[in-house]
Every structure is written in C-alpha cells, then in structure tokens.
Amino acid sequence: MKILVIGMGGREHAIVWKIAQSPLVELIYCVPGNPGISDIAECPHISLEDDFSHLADFAETRQIDLAIVGPEAHLANGLVNVFQARGLRVFGPTQQAAIIEASKDFAKNLMIKNSIPTADHQTFVDADAAISYVKSLNQPVFVKADGLAAGKGAIPGRTVEEAVTAINRILVHGDFGIAGSKVIIEELMVGEEASFTVLTDGDYCLPLATAQDHKMSHDGDQGENTGGMGAYSPTPVITKSIEQEIMETIVYPTIHSMKTEGREFKGVLYVGLMITKTGPKVVEFNVRLGDPETQVLLPRLASDLVPLLNACVDGNLNLCMTEWKPETAVCTIMASGGYPSNYETGKVIRGIDDADALNDVVVFQAGTKRINDKIVTDGGRVLGVTALGIDVKSSIDLSYQGVEKINFDRAHYRRDIGYHAINRK
Numbered sequence: 001m002k003i004l005v006i007g008m009g010g011r012e013h014a015i016v017w018k019i020a021q022s023p024l025v026e027l028i029y030c031v032p033g034n035p036g037i038s039d040i041a042e043c044p045h046i047s048l049e050d051d052f053s054h055l056a057d058f059a060e061t062r063q064i065d066l067a068i069v070g071p072e073a074h075l076a077n078g079l080v081n082v083f084q085a086r087g088l089r090v091f092g093p094t095q096q097a098a099i100i101e102a103s104k105d106f107a108k109n110l111m112i113k114n115s116i117p118t119a120d121h122q123t124f125v126d127a128d129a130a131i132s133y134v135k136s137l138n139q140p141v142f143v144k145a146d147g148l149a150a151g152k153g154a155i156p157g158r159t160v161e162e163a164v165t166a167i168n169r170i171l172v173h174g175d176f177g178i179a180g181s182k183v184i185i186e187e188l189m190v191g192e193e194a195s196f197t198v199l200t201d202g203d204y205c206l207p208l209a210t211a212q213d214h215k216m217s218h219d220g221d222q223g224e225n226t227g228g229m230g231a232y233s234p235t236p237v238i239t240k241s242i243e244q245e246i247m248e249t250i251v252y253p254t255i256h257s258m259k260t261e262g263r264e265f266k267g268v269l270y271v272g273l274m275i276t277k278t279g280p281k282v283v284e285f286n287v288r289l290g291d292p293e294t295q296v297l298l299p300r301l302a303s304d305l306v307p308l309l310n311a312c313v314d315g316n317l318n319l320c321m322t323e324w325k326p327e328t329a330v331c332t333i334m335a336s337g338g339y340p341s342n343y344e345t346g347k348v349i350r351g352i353d354d355a356d357a358l359n360d361v362v363v364f365q366a367g368t369k370r371i372n373d374k375i376v377t378d379g380g381r382v383l384g385v386t387a388l389g390i391d392v393k394s395s396i397d398l399s400y401q402g403v404e405k406i407n408f409d410r411a412h413y414r415r416d417i418g419y420h421a422i423n424r425k
Contacts, residue, residue, distance in 0.1 A: 001024050001025050001026060001065040001066060001306065002026065002027045002028075002029070002062060002063060002064050002065050003019055003025055003027070003028050003029070003064065003065065003066050003067075003068065003306070004028075004029045004030070004031065004055075004058075004059055004062075004064045004066070004067040004068070005019075005028065005029070005030040005031075005037075005041070005067075005068045005070065006030075006031055006048075006055070006067065006068065006069045006070055006071070006074055006079065007030070007069070007070025007071050007074075008030075008032045008033055008034050008037075009034075009070065009071070009291055009366045009367075009381075010291055010292060010294070010295055010333075010364040010365065010366035010381065010383070010384040011070050011288075011289055011290070011291035011292075011294040011295070012030060012033070012034075012037065012070040013034065013036050013037050013364040013365050013366070014294045014295045014298045014299075014364050014384075014386075015068060015070065015289070015294065015298070015305075016028055016030055016033075016037050016040055016041050017040065017298070017362065017364070018298040018299075018301065018305050019068075019305055019306055020040045020041070021304075022304045022305065022306040023304075024304070024306045024307070025306060027042070028040065028041035028042070029041060029042050029043070029044060029058075029062065029064070030042070030043050031043065031044060031046045031048065031055060031058075032045070032046075032048070034365045034366070034368050034369065035365055035368050035369065035370040035375050036352075036363070036364065036365030036368065037365070038370075044058065046058050048074070051078075051082060052074075052077075052078075052079045052082045052083075053082065055079070055082075056082050056083055056086050056088065059083065059086075059088050060086060060088065064088065064089075065089060066089050066090070066091060066306075066309065066310065066313070067083055067088060067089065067090040067091065068090075068091045068092070068309060069090065069091065069092035069288070070288060070289070071288065072098070072101055072102070072148055072286065072287060072288050073148055075092050075093055075095070075098040075101075075267075075287055075288060076095060076098045076099070076101070076102040076148060076287075077095065078094070078095035079092070080092045080093060080094050080095070080098075081094050081095050089313055090313070091266075091267060091309045091312060091313055092266075092267040092268075092287070092288065093265050093266055093267045093287050094263075094264075094266075096262070096263045097258060097263045097264065097265040097266070097267075097287065098287045099263070100254075100258065100263075100265070100285045100287060101148070101284075101285055101286050101287040101288075102147060102148055102287075103146055103147060104144055104145075104146050104147075104184050104284065105123045105146050105182055105184060107282075107284070107285050108121050108123070108184065110254070110257055110258070110261070111254075111282060113257070114253050114254075114257040115253070116249065116250055116253050116254060116257075116282060117249060117250065117279060117280065117281045117282065118281050118282040118283075119142075119186045119187045119188075119189050119274075119281060119283070120186070120187045121184050121185060121186040121187070122184075122185050123146070123182055123183070123184050123185075124167075124171070124182065124183050124184075124185065125171070125181065125182050125183075126171070127167055127168060127171040127172050127183075130167045130171065130183055130185060131163075131164050131167055133185055134157065134160055134163040134164065134167070134185060135160055135164075137185075138160060139187075139188070140156070140157060140158050140159070140188035141157045141163050141185050141186060141187060141188055142154055142155070142156055142157065142184075142185075142186040142187075142188055143155045143156075143157050143163055143166035143167055143170065143183060143184075143185060143186075144183065144184040144185075144186060145170050145176040145179045145180040145182075145183065145184075146179065146180070146181060146182035146183065146184060147176070147178060147179030147180070147181070147182075148179050149176045149179045149180070150227055151215075151225075151226065151227035151228060151291075152176075152224075152225055152226060152227060152340050153170075153176050153179060153180070153225075154225050154284070155169070155170075155225060156188065156225070157188075158188075163185075167183055167185075170183045171183050189274040189276055189281055189283070190274075190276060190277075191274040191275045191276035191277070191281075192212075192237045192274070192275050192420060193212065193213065193215070193272065193273065193274055193275075193283065194210060194211070194212050194235050194237050194238050194273045194275055194280075195210070195211045195212060195213050195231070195235075195270065195271075195272060195273070195290050195293045196210060196238065196243075196246050196250075196251075196270075196271045196273055196280075197211070197268060197269070197270045197271070197289065197290065197293065197297065198247075198251055198268070198269050198271075199267075199268060199308055199309075199311075199312050199317060200255055200265060200266060200267065200268075200269055200312065200317065201266055201311060201312045201313075201314070201315045201316065201317040201318075202255070202259060202264045202265060202266045202315065203255070203259075203315070203318075204317045204318040205247065205251050205252060205255060205269070205317075206308070206317055206320060206321075206322065207243065207247065207251075208297055208301075208322065209233050209234050209297055209300055209301070209324050210233060210234045210235045210238040210243070211231050211232065211233040211234070211235060211290070211293040211296055211297055212231060212232055212233075212235040212237070212420060212421070213228045213230075213231045213272075213290065213292065213293055214228065214229045214230045214231065214414060214416075214417055215228060215229070216229070217229060217335075217339065217340060217412075217414075218414065219414050219415055219416045220416065224340050224341065225340070226335075226339065226340045226380075226381075227291060227340070227380070227381055228290070228291060228292045228293075228333065228381070229292075229332075229333045229335065229381075229413070229414045229417070230292060230330070230331055230332045230333050230384075230413075230414055230417035230418075231290075231292045231293050231295065231296045231330075231331050231417075232296055232328065232329060232330045232331070232392060232395065232396075232417065232418045232421060233293070233296040233297055233300055233328070233329050234300075234328070235420075235421065236421055236424050237275050237420070237424065238273075238275070238280075242275065242279075242280060245279060245280060246271065246273065246280050249279075249280075250271055250273075250280065250282060251269065251271065254269065254271075254285070255269065265287075266312055266313070267287065267288070267312060268286075268287065268288050268289050269285065269286075269287065270285065270286035270287070270288065270289065270290050270293070271284075271285060272284040272285070272286065291366075292331045292333055292381075292384050295329075295331040295364050295384045295386045296329035296330065296331045296386060297329075299325075299329050299362065299386055299388055300324050300325045300327065300329050300388070301322065301323075301324060301325075302323040302324055302325050303321070303322045303323045303324075307320065308320055308322070325388070327360075327388040327389060327390060327395070328388070328389055328390070328391055328392045328394075328395045328421075329386060329387070329388050329395060330386065330387055330389070330392065330395035330396050330398075330399045330417060330418050331364075331384045331385065331386040331387075331399065331417070332384070332385045332399045332400060332402075332403050332413055332414070332417050333366075333381050333382075333383070333384050333413060333414075334381075334382050334383040334384075334385065334403060334406060334408075334411050334412070334413045335380055335381050335382060335411070335412045335413060336367070336377050336379070336380055336381075336382055336410065336411075336412065337409075337410025337411065337412050338410070338412075339380035339381065339412060340380055343380055343410075344377075344410070345367075345376070345377050345378050345379065346371075346376050346377065346378075347376060347377040347408040347409040347410065348374050348375075348376050348408060348409075349368065349374075349375045349376060349377060349382070349383070349406065349407075349408040350406070350407050350408065351405045351406040351407055352365075352375065352383070352406060354405040354406075355385060355401075355402035355403070355405040355406050356402075358387075358398065358401060358402055358405070360387055360388040360389065360398060361385065361386065361387045361398060361399070361401070361402040362386050363383055363384070363385050363386075363402065363406070364383065364384040364386060365382075365383060366379060366381045366382060366383060366384060367379020367380060367381055367382045368382060368383070376408075377408055382408070382411075383406065385399050385402040385403050385406070386399065387399040387401075387402060392418050392421040392422060393422065395418070396417060396418045396422075399417070400415075
C-alpha cells in the first residue's frame with residue numbers, strides 16, 4: 001500500500017513510525033511532515049491552503065491507497081470531504097461529523113439531548129452576560145472557547161476574578177480569534193482526568209488502550225492549559241468496569257446520536273473524561289488521535305495499525321481485534337521556554353540521536369525544522385520522549401533519562417509525568 005499521512009506534529013510522527021512497521025505498506029508520504037518524519041517517509045512540499053485540491057491531486061497522481069488525516073483543523077475544514085468526492089480512500093470524519101470537536105456548544109447540546117453524562121454549562125456570546133453568570137454562581141468554573149484553539153481554549157476559573165479574566169480574553173480581547181466567538185461556562189468537575197479513545201466505522205466501536213494526559217504547563221497541574229505536556233498508558237483510574245460504563249453510557253450513545261443527526265462518524269473518537277465519584281463524565285470530544293496520547297498508545301500497540309484503519313473506512317471494524325504490549329509507556333514533552341504563551345524558536349537541538357539510542361526509548365519530533373544540517377525548535381511543543389518499561393516507575397525513569405540527553409536553550413518540561421499513577425499505586 002501507498003499511504004499518505006497529513007500533519008507535522010508528534011502525533012503524526014508516531015503514526016508514520018507505527019505504519020512503517022506494517023508489512024502491508026510499501027511507501028509512506030507525509031505532508032508537510034517534520035525532520036523526524038522525513039527519516040522514514042517522503043515529505044513533498046504540497047500546499048494545504050484553500051480547498052485541499054493540490055493534496056487531492058497528489059493523492060490521485062501517486063495512486064495513494066489510504067490517506068490518514070492527523071490535525072483536527074484539517075478535519076473541521078473538510079479535507080475528508082474533498083478526498084471522498086474524488087473517490088479517494090481516507091481515514092477520518094467528515095466536516096459534518098468533525099463539528100463535535102470544532103464546536104463545544106454543539107457537543108454540549110448533543111450530550112444534553114441524548115443524556116450523555118457531562119458537566120453543567122451555559123453558552124454566551126456577550127461578555128457582560130457571561131460575567132454576570134459566573135458572579136451569580138460564585139464557584140470554580142471552566143471557561144472554554146467554543147471553537148478549535150490548539151488544545152489551549154479551556155481556561156480554569158478557580159476564582160470569580162480568574163473566570164472574568166478568561167471571559168475577557170476570549171470574548172473581548174479575541175485571544176482565540178473566531179474560535180472565541182462563543183464562550184462556554186462549565187462547572188469545574190472534581191475527579192481525575194483520563195483519555196479514552198476508540199476507532200469506529202460509524203456503527204461498531206473498538207476501544208484502544210487507556211491513557212492519561214497532563215494538560216497544565218507546570219508540575220502539580222499548575223500553570224496554564226496546554227496542548228499536553230506528557231502522557232502515560234495504561235491509566236489505572238479506568239478499570240474494566242469503568243471502561244464498560246464509558247462504552248455503554250458515552251461512546252455508543254455519541255456515535256449513534258451523530259448518525260441520527262445525519263453526521264455519521266467514522267475514524268477516531270477521543271473522549272476526554274473526568275472520573276468523578278458518580279462515574280465518568282465527558283470533558284471534551286476530539287475527532288482524532290490525542291497528542292501526546294498517540295505517542296504512548298502506538299508504541300504499546302502490538303497489532304498492525306493499518307488493517308484497523310482500513311476496517312474503519314470499509315465498515316467492517318467488527319471483524320478486528322487489538323493486541324497490546326504489557327509494558328507501560330510514558331511520554332515527556334519537551335517544550336520551548338514560555339510555552340504556551342510567548343516563546344522563541346530557532347534554538348538548536350542536540351542529543352536526539354543519543355536519546356533515541358537508549359533501549360526502549362523513541363523520540364517523536366513535533367515543533368522542529370531542519371536548517372542546513374541542524375535541527376532547531378519550530379514550535380511550542382518540540383519533542384516527545386517516549387519510553388516503555390515493565391511498570392510506570394521504570395517507564396518514567398527511562399523517559400527522563402532520554403530527556404536528560406537532549407538539550408536546547410530554555411527547554412521546559414514537567415518533572416512529574418505519571419505521578420497520578422504512582423500515587424494511586
């Protein structure tokens with residue numbers, strides 16, 4: 001098979017790394033890719049602007065057998081629709097289905113309509129009305145931009161003052177652009193967060209291994225919300241009984257209700273969860289693999305990924321099963337200093353090969369680019385250092401061994417990735 005992966009981050013590096021191991025695959029392209037991806041796939045320069053027609057032309061000309069869309073923005077902008085209109089096989093939801101991530105207001109209304117457990121909320125387009133609401137509540141809330149904000153549009157309002165500041169950032173100052181045309185005020189749920197991911201062909205859903213992300217920028221879940229500072233898999237907070245409850249009360253009702261709405265969902269449904277005392281509740285839906293969750297899930301996946309993706313496209317996922325390695329995986333994100341706010345790029349990165357040379361360690365590149373013969377920083381989240389170990393403690397230790405071999409100016413990373421699992425044990 002000839003496969004085209006669309007994206008340039010750590011998630012896409014992990015996808016390319018995994019499918020390169022498939023005996024079904026003869027050639028991989030990735031657009032636009034990154035320096036790490038270019039070591040295992042061809043990364044042609046193709047415009048992703050406008051209506052994705054240049055990319056579809058490429059897929060037709062090169063007789064691509066399967067395209068895999070990584071970033072949520074491309075899904076929300078209809079890349080899958082463009083490929084399907086050309087008769088091209090593509091993995092991912094259509095624009096109509098991707099709205100479940102592209103609009104938190106839509107997702108909330110869908111959950112309420114179908115009795116899917118989630119936090120109480122109100123939606124506002126007027127800042128004064130939103131501020132009056134949080135003042136009347138006088139309790140901790142989450143303030144969320146309605147649209148896509150690169151994983152950074154959810155701001156904790158632990159106090160009324162913090163909530164008011166967040167509302168002004170979104171609705172008044174326009175920090176998130178058009179994504180902030182609406183704001184969702186949501187109760188601050190108490191519990192432990194976890195990531196639950198399924199593959200679906202629109203009817204059948206196949207759960208992947210569990211994982212837990214670390215969203216906040218600093219140790220102890222302090223600081224600003226980010227796209228994710230690290231992850232581990234599996235997470236002990238999701239037991240077998242909780243997994244069954246998630247499938248029965250969240251996943252299948254969501255997939256079935258989307259079909260009822262005329263928005264058949266095929267691809268990846270990622271459910272961000274809060275495991276509360278009264279059971280699992282939805283924090284958010286994503287329509288693609290998580291980042292950095294992908295960097296811990298795929299190294300643990302013993303099965304060939306490609307047949308699973310084909311089955312989602314072809315509608316026979318019920319014939320598939322997955323096999324998982326017993327090891328624990330931990331990914332530590334190395335970010336640019338200042339992320340997720342202001343940060344500088346162009347810092348020379350040293351030591352990636354040294355970290356990669358460690359047994360059971362793989363470095364997934366995200367915000368990087370090549371200048372002459374050097375790899376430099378080119379984004380907020382720069383690298384994901386993933387390690388496999390016999391348990392979470394050994395995986396954590398090995399991941400940080402890899403981190404210590406890498407350096408670039410003002411590199412920032414959390415030093416407590418996986419601590420929830422350690423504390424639980």
